[in-house]
Every structure is written in structure tokens, then in C-alpha cells.
Amino acid sequence: MRYHTPSSFEEASEIAAAAPGITRILAGGTDVLVQLRADIVEPDDLIDIKRISGTGDITRSDDGGWVIGAAVPGVSLSEHAALCADWPGVVEGMALVGSTQVQGRATLTGNLCNGSPAADSVPGMIAAGAEVSVVGPQGPRRIAIESVPVGPGKISLAKGEIVTAIHLPSRGAQGGDAYERFIPRTEMDIAVVGVAVNLRRDGATITEARVAIGAVAPTPLLVPEAGAALVGSTLDDASLAALSEAVSAACNPIDDKRGTIEFRTHVAGVLAKRVARTAYDRAGDAK
Amino acid sequence: MSMMHVNTTVNGDEVEFLCDSRETLLDALRDRLGQMGAKEGCGTGDCGACSVTLDGRLVCSCLVLAAEAEGRQVGTVEGMAEDGGTLHPLQRKFIEHAALQCGICTPGILVAAKALLEQNPDPSETEIRYWLAGNLCRCTGYDKIVRAVLDAAAEMREDA
16 A cells, blocks of 8 residues: 655545545545455545645634635534534534544544445435535536435545535524434434435525435435525424425435334434424524 | 664654654554654554654654655654653543553543543543544443543643
């Protein structure tokens, strides 16, 4: 295994594009190094991006949004008061990933690019309308989070392409987001169902809403019908019932010992209502 | 395969070693540098027995490549007692409360608990239990560990 420490993403992309065998990008390593240690994937080339300037930074963008470097660990998100105030749902999704030790290393970008259907940070980023910037042989591009995962362990990036940062939009007035998951214990587990809601209010009325679900389909999903069920409502019982129905209808889960199809589908609808209430309250607390 | 040359700092001391590109920081600490405190339990980041700090962040050293430590600051359980052997309050309280039996998890838990108290000198029992959720102990049932951390924190606040 060749271990590379490029000093720019262009250099990293050139190494990845020219690499003949299995290539992995190393940020926090909490998936890549587990796969290496467990003899699941031994890369021929491992490209550590942490020496690239800016990869560990959280910065406010010109439009009032946030740019989160590809190597920013979860703990740095949780410690960032202004980011937590703007996007508590995104941060709480990431904070659910693993232990304190894992939080010291694991990244949003890694959680996305590992391609797990149950990745806890991904529904929150999709609901937020986040994007990733990518560099590659065809030049830089910026794409929606939901276009990255295409199946369990599979992402849409081409050979030589590398995610450089996550972009969260400007929070704006009266917005709130939230994420919750179901697990059979209180800590340190993989989501059986995860739901994220991001919405905006005008007074008591919801004017925009995005809903995303995790662990109930081959990839985390944006559910436009679920968002549409909330818009124009004051989160009354009828809109919550419509939300719940839309979320359950979008589920296409596996059946395994951690949750049956029926259970996951039902719980997704229940969680969606709960998470929508939290997002709604947070939007009301915001100025 | 040619070995990689790594310069790093362990418990304040500058050290250098040669390692394989696939070698973990845990293996380098134990096999190259003779620092046997960090233990290998699971080797996949689940048990926390290999906990160390890397630039002040608590991490599993089994999920850090030795080469990643280049130019960084590593902290292990060997750095907790003062020169001359005076134990850290956490170490003393672990003995007082009998917060260990076989001892395999203890170095990792001490490093993790120290990292907690550095950022939160007055944690609640719940905060301690969540913080240490990534440190598995199959002997104690955790209760004595939590009590020892609470007691050490109280003593350290008095002395501060």
C-alpha cells in the first residue's frame, strides 16, 4: 500500500486518477482503516487529504452559509456554537456517529462517501439542501448531497474525483432542522430508521420544507412529497398525518434482524412527525 | 517494501521510528516505541482500549496509521503520572475505588477520562457514561469507574 500526503486537491486528484488499483481517500479513517484492518478492502493507494490546507476548517461563506472542510471531525462541528445555532439537525446527525473516539476523527464527507444507507449525517445534509464541491480530471464541480450515494457502499464520483468540502446554505430567518434515528439501545448503534426535517416558517405557517430519510432504502433519500405535505400548514394533525404517510410510502427497506420491513416503514412515519415538531419549534425560536 | 520514516511527539518527547505504511499508531507505540500502555482489544475502533490523544483529540490509535502521526502530538497513559511517579488524581482514584479488575481497558479509560475532565471539569454521571460509551470494560460493570471519575473530578476542582 502506497501512502500519499498530497498538499493540494489537484495533486490528490492526479494521484487518484493515475492509480492503477484500489484507491481510497483517508480523512478520519473510521471506515477506511476498519476495512483495511478487517481485510475487507486493502487499498493499493491511500491518499491522506489532511495535509491539504483548509481541509480542517469550518468557514462562513460569502452568502452566509458554511463551508466544512473534508477532514473536519465530528467533534469540531459539535464545538462550533454558530454552526450548531444555524444547523442543529446536521450537527446532531453527525454527533450520533460512533463513540467519543470516533467523533475525534470521523468526518461528514467520510460518512457521505462511505455510502452507507444508514449514514446518520446524510439525511440531515440532504434536508438542509447541502452540496459538495468535487475536484477531478474533468475540473471542479458542485453537486447536491443526494446525488452522491447511489447504492450501499457506492457513490457517483468518477475515478480521480475527490470531495473537497461540504457546503451548507445560509440558514436565513425562521428556519429550523432536526434529525432523529431509531436504534434499539441509547448509544453506539447503527440507525434502523433515520429521519431529517428542515423547514422555514412565516409566523406559524410553514413556507418551505425538505424531508430526508435514512436506513430505509439502498441510499438515504429526499422525499419531496413529505416536504410538500408540510408546506402551507401550521403543523396541524392533518399535515402531520400526510407527512407520515408520505414518508412511509417512500420507504423501501431491507428485512433483517435489526428491523423488519413493516417495522421500519411504520417507525419512519412516526419519527417523521416527531422530528418535524422539533424542527418547527426550532424555527420558531430562531429570529 | 521500503519503510516509512516518521517523526512525532509522544507525551512531550520527540521520537522517530520506521514503520510499514499499513502499520497503526497503536502498533508503532507498542512495538517501535516500547509504550505498552495502549492495548489492542478489538482492533476496529469499537472497544477504546487503545485510546490516545492526537493533537489533543481523543482517538482510537488502532484506527490511526502510524504515518499519520508525523509532526503531531500523541498523548498516552504513560504521560499521565508526573516524573518521579506521582500518580494523576484519576489514577489514584481508580485504585481507591477499585475501578479496575483485569486492567486491559484501564489505560484507555484513563486517557479518555482525562480528556473529558480537561474540557468539562464538572461532568454529571450521565455525561461521564456517554463520554466513556466507547470504552468497553467486561469486569467492573462500569459503576466503580464512573464513581472514580466523579471523585477525581471533585478533587481536581478543589485543587484548581
